[in-house]
Amino acid sequence: MAKVTLTIDQKTVEAEPGDPLLEVAKKAGVYIPHLCYMDDLPSYGGCRLCAVEIEGVRGLPLACTTQVTDGMVVRTDTAPVRELQRGVMETILSEHPDRCLTCHRKIHCLPNWICLRDDVVTDRCVTCAKNQWCELQQVSEFLGMEGTGRFYEEGRSWYGAREEIPLERENPFIERDYNKCILCARCVRVCDEVRGVGAISVTYKGDKARIDTPFGIPLHETNCELCGACVDVCPTASLMDKTTKWAGLPDKLVSTICPYCGTGCQLLLHVKGERIVRVSADAEGAVNKGQACVKGRYGLDFVHHPERLTTPLIRDNGAFREASWDEALDLVASRLGDYRGEEFAAIASSKCTNEDCYILQKFARVVMGSNNVDHCARL
Amino acid sequence: MSTFEGLKTDGEAAWRNYMGDTKPLLQVGMGSCGVAAGAEEALAVLRREVTARNIPATVSITGCNGMCFAEPLVMVTREGRTVTYGEMTPERIPALVEEVLVRGGVWAEAALGVSGEEEWQGIRPLAETEFFRLQERRLMARCGVIDPENIEHNIALGGYAALHKALSGMTPETVIQEMNQSGLAGRGGANFPCGRKWDFLRQAKATPKYMICNADEGDPGAFVNRILLESDPHLVIEGILIGAYATGAEAAYIYLREEYPLAARRLRIALEQARARGLVGDNILGLGFKCNLELVVGAGSYVCGEETGLISSIQDSRGMPRIRPPFPAQAGVFGKPTNVNNVETYANAPLIIAHGGQWYASMGTERARGTKMFSISGHIVRTGVVEVPLGTPLRRIFEEAGGGVGNGRPLKAIQSGGPLSGFLTARHLDLPLEPQAFAPEGVLMGSGGLVFVDEGACLVDMVLRYLTFAQDESCARCTTCRIGTQRYVDILERITQGKGRPQDLDTFRWLEGVMRNGNCAHGQASPTAVISTLRHFPEEYEAHIREKCCPAGVCPLPAASPALTR
Numbered sequence: 045m046a047k048v049t050l051t052i053d054q055k056t057v058e059a060e061p062g063d064p065l066l067e068v069a070k071k072a073g074v075y076i077p078h079l080c081y082m083d084d085l086p087s088y089g090g091c092r093l094c095a096v097e098i099e100g101v102r103g104l105p106l107a108c109t110t111q112v113t114d115g116m117v118v119r120t121d122t123a124p125v126r127e128l129q130r131g132v133m134e135t136i137l138s139e140h141p142d143r144c145l146t147c148h149r150k151i152h153c154l155p156n157w158i159c160l161r162d163d164v165v166t167d168r169c170v171t172c173a174k175n176q177w178c179e180l181q182q183v184s185e186f187l188g189m190e191g192t193g194r195f196y197e198e199g200r201s202w203y204g205a206r207e208e209i210p211l212e213r214e215n216p217f218i219e220r221d222y223n224k225c226i227l228c229a230r231c232v233r234v235c236d237e238v239r240g241v242g243a244i245s246v247t248y249k250g251d252k253a254r255i256d257t258p259f260g261i262p263l264h265e266t267n268c269e270l271c272g273a274c275v276d277v278c279p280t281a282s283l284m285d286k287t288t289k290w291a292g293l294p295d296k297l298v299s300t301i302c303p304y305c306g307t308g309c310q311l312l313l314h315v316k317g318e319r320i321v322r323v324s325a326d327a328e329g330a331v332n333k334g335q336a337c338v339k340g341r342y343g344l345d346f347v348h349h350p351e352r353l354t355t356p357l358i359r360d361n362g363a364f365r366e367a368s369w370d371e372a373l374d375l376v377a378s379r380l381g382d383y384r385g386e387e388f389a390a391i392a393s394s395k396c397t398n399e400d401c402y403i404l405q406k407f408a409r410v411v412m413g414s415n416n417v418d419h420c421a422r423l
Numbered sequence: 424m425s426t427f428e429g430l431k432t433d434g435e436a437a438w439r440n441y442m443g444d445t446k447p448l449l450q451v452g453m454g455s456c457g458v459a460a461g462a463e464e465a466l467a468v469l470r471r472e473v474t475a476r477n478i479p480a481t482v483s484i485t486g487c488n489g490m491c492f493a494e495p496l497v498m499v500t501r502e503g504r505t506v507t508y509g510e511m512t513p514e515r516i517p518a519l520v521e522e523v524l525v526r527g528g529v530w531a532e533a534a535l536g537v538s539g540e541e542e543w544q545g546i547r548p549l550a551e552t553e554f555f556r557l558q559e560r561r562l563m564a565r566c567g568v569i570d571p572e573n574i575e576h577n578i579a580l581g582g583y584a585a586l587h588k589a590l591s592g593m594t595p596e597t598v599i600q601e602m603n604q605s606g607l608a609g610r611g612g613a614n615f616p617c618g619r620k621w622d623f624l625r626q627a628k629a630t631p632k633y634m635i636c637n638a639d640e641g642d643p644g645a646f647v648n649r650i651l652l653e654s655d656p657h658l659v660i661e662g663i664l665i666g667a668y669a670t671g672a673e674a675a676y677i678y679l680r681e682e683y684p685l686a687a688r689r690l691r692i693a694l695e696q697a698r699a700r701g702l703v704g705d706n707i708l709g710l711g712f713k714c715n716l717e718l719v720v721g722a723g724s725y726v727c728g729e730e731t732g733l734i735s736s737i738q739d740s741r742g743m744p745r746i747r748p749p750f751p752a753q754a755g756v757f758g759k760p761t762n763v764n765n766v767e768t769y770a771n772a773p774l775i776i777a778h779g780g781q782w783y784a785s786m787g788t789e790r791a792r793g794t795k796m797f798s799i800s801g802h803i804v805r806t807g808v809v810e811v812p813l814g815t816p817l818r819r820i821f822e823e824a825g826g827g828v829g830n831g832r833p834l835k836a837i838q839s840g841g842p843l844s845g846f847l848t849a850r851h852l853d854l855p856l857e858p859q860a861f862a863p864e865g866v867l868m869g870s871g872g873l874v875f876v877d878e879g880a881c882l883v884d885m886v887l888r889y890l891t892f893a894q895d896e897s898c899a900r901c902t903t904c905r906i907g908t909q910r911y912v913d914i915l916e917r918i919t920q921g922k923g924r925p926q927d928l929d930t931f932r933w934l935e936g937v938m939r940n941g942n943c944a945h946g947q948a949s950p951t952a953v954i955s956t957l958r959h960f961p962e963e964y965e966a967h968i969r970e971k972c973c974p975a976g977v978c979p980l981p982a983a984s985p986a987l988t989r
Contacts, residue, residue, distance in 0.1 A: 253899030
């Protein structure tokens with residue numbers, strides 16, 4: 045279909061007809077605050093933040109549910125738009141701890157500094173594990189949310205007598221803290237629509253509404269694959285990697301290929317100093333497009349494990365001793381010379397790449413003269 | 424396969440036999456309202472008495488004729504005249520049997536009225552009583568007359584004739600033409616022209632197409648659909664089938680709320696009987712039209728009355744209204760073109776097809792055609808369901824049909840259209856009952872619920888209850904609705920405890936603006952109760968916030984201002 049041309053904040057933009065306006069704007073470099081929209085998934089229209097002005101359209105429609113049409117004229121930065129967005133944000137913040145969001149001092153303070161607001165210790169910004177890499181915080185900053193808001197003193201807002209929801213941390217990988225949840229349902233949608241698992245859902249309604257498993261059973265007792273996709277999309281500190289929750293911000297991100305299987309998922313290693321503090325799936329990955337499984341995501345802690353093998357071992361008189369690669373390979377080559385043809389079989393690991401496996405079967409057939417070739421994933 | 428003529432002949436014979444020339448017919452009104460008032464026990468006692476005393480009489484059931492205030496009702500038919508007796512509790516049944524059946528009298532003191540236009544043995548016609556005389560009974564013509572569990576009665580009294588007429592002599596286009604001409608607008612509250620809506624579905628390309636009947640009547644104070652479904656379910660089924668024929672839908676669902684178990688039972692029976700007679704299924708009346716109709720019972724969520732929430736629920740998904748577009752006419756249930764109408768809207772279709780659009784349009788006002796059922800409740804003498812031409816003044820409903828407040832207190836407020844609408848004052852009694860007249864007052868006429876409130880009620884407290892309901896029923900998709908309603912409840916609660924602040928009223932207005940940004944009517948309109956009372960009853964808030972008192976004495980506050988009593 046022919047492309048359409050529209051104007052977003054005086055910029056002329058070309059797009060496919062029917063694309064969500066929010067996505068078109070994002071590609072054109074215009075940021076429209078949002079908390080529930082996810083790339084490539086149907087719009088949910090839950091957070092109600094991405095309101096914009098469109099010429100000829102009544103009210104302030106949402107950018108995520110508006111499909112672009114030819115000649116559309118969009119403004120994202122007008123006073124009514126920002127006022128509404130701040131209003132929506134204010135309702136969201138009335139259900140969320142906001143010290144980390146609206147304190148004018150927060151960028152100056154570091155852990156262990158004296159809190160200028162003199163907050164109780166558990167309410168301070170630094171007590172949130174997502175502080176400074178939180179999407180809610182970014183949106184809040186973008187919209188210039190400041191002060192305490194209209195609902196500060198209401199009984200059920202965050203700092204009042206609100207009943208605390210116990211953390212769910214029974215499984216080894218994902219920690220769920222629904223006190224900080226804003227019910228954007230990203231986790232539900234990624235679990236259902238991307239992973240095809242559907243382990244969690246929005247349960248109940250009204251003020252009792254909560255993301256939860258069926259009947260509130262622990263995550264690992266559901267059909268959850270513990271892939272962590274929900275953690276990646278969570279805009280708050282509700283879903284965190286349990287083991288690395290408090291590791292803080294990484295110094296750098298390193299893109300790599302998962303060593304576990306031949307799929308070759310692209311992962312992002314969050315590196316702090318010399319250590320991998322967290323692993324997430326790389327959205328740029330051609331094979332996995334931002335997804336990973338439990339092994340790649342939570343299984344790379346072996347890298348820093350004290351018992352990890354770092355050199356080949358040779359068994360001498362019933363006991364292992366460390367050896368160099370040259371020594372080990374020479375030993376294998378010399379002993380393999382004793383066998384030929386049917387006496388030999390090769391089994392490849394699924395951690396090997398396709399290329400490695402190809403070389404192994406070539407070696408088996410050409411050098412060893414055997415067709416006994418297999419692969420552990422076939423078993 | 425039975426022909427319609429055959430069904431009609433059978434039905435008429437069954438009806439003649441039922442009405443009986445030789446022995447009297449006793450019908451107990453078995454709507455939910457009757458059952459709640461003890462109709463089941465009354466029926467059991469009546470059966471026992473008649474059997475024990477060996478009286479030649481037919482004992483049967485009927486639906487509710489709208490006189491919920493006088494339940495349990497017993498209708499006695501002799502010599503072609505039906506006398507309606509009110510408040511026939513099990514204790515009074517033996518007296519009825521004694522007076523009427525044994526002695527052959529009429530027991531005029533206990534009679535509410537008699538059928539027909541003339542007085543009969545000292546009993547005045549029901550149609551001339553205050554409750555009835557302003558009514559125009561079209562939809563309710565068979566309510567409280569026939570046995571709702573017997574399809575033959577419905578057919579004998581004109582049921583399925585319109586379907587037969589449409590299938591045998593009209594094209595889908597002409598059906599829609601008639602609907603357009605009638606000016607019928609959706610009765611669920613949105614007031615969208617029904618013919619146009621059907622036309623959208625008819626023009627949709629994808630198949631199969633679906634018809635859905637919205638019987639999720641969740642508004643507190645509205646029970647018009649329940650009365651129809653419990654008293655004449657076939658009227659609704661016929662209307663859905665006519666709609667399916669006009670739009671080319673080959674499957675239809677009735678989505679019924681879980682809280683209507685009796686309506687569910689009656690609908691199941693009705694569907695079974697209709698299927699057995701070839702009125703629902705693959706070759707309806709042998710005229711080559713196919714439509715399968717199924718009953719789906721919800722799980723108890725208010726927002727499933729919103730059409731896209733309802734569609735999700737039919738699909739076994741969480742009942743959450745979804746983002747539009749696409750609209751149901753393009754992609755509704757199972758992603759296929761779908762039309763959703765209210766029970767009462769469908770019930771009008773057979774009347775329009777049978778009598779013509781012009782006939783229908785002659786009733787009502789220029790901008791609101793036809794008749795509409797209203798359920799009246801609250802602080803009035805006679806609660807129940809009335810059917811009046813649109814445009815009837817609210818005052819006539821309140822004073823004539825309802826009989827006024829009756830406890831000596833003046834009327835304070837009128838709540839119309841359920842929790843997403845608001846409150847009117849006694850000054851608004853002269854409003855005509857048409858949606859267009861209500862809108863400028865900031866409220867909806869809605870689906871038919873009218874709740875009258877006397878001076879003994881505190882509106883701040885009532886609004887708190889309405890907002891608590893809206894908050895409980897938020898589907899939790901939109902933050903504005905889920906959290907906004909909670910904040911309304913918080914602040915209203917605080918005000919009823921005497922901790923209100925003057926700026927709370929600004930917060931109310933501000934928050935309404937934010938909530939207008941919600942996805943569905945639930946989120947957008949749930950502040951209406953607050954906003955309409957701010958407009959029409961500012962003195963109530965004034966008293967609670969500034970004077971710290973509750974004039975009605977409902978809230979935990981002094982009834983008069985502490986400042987004044989000091």
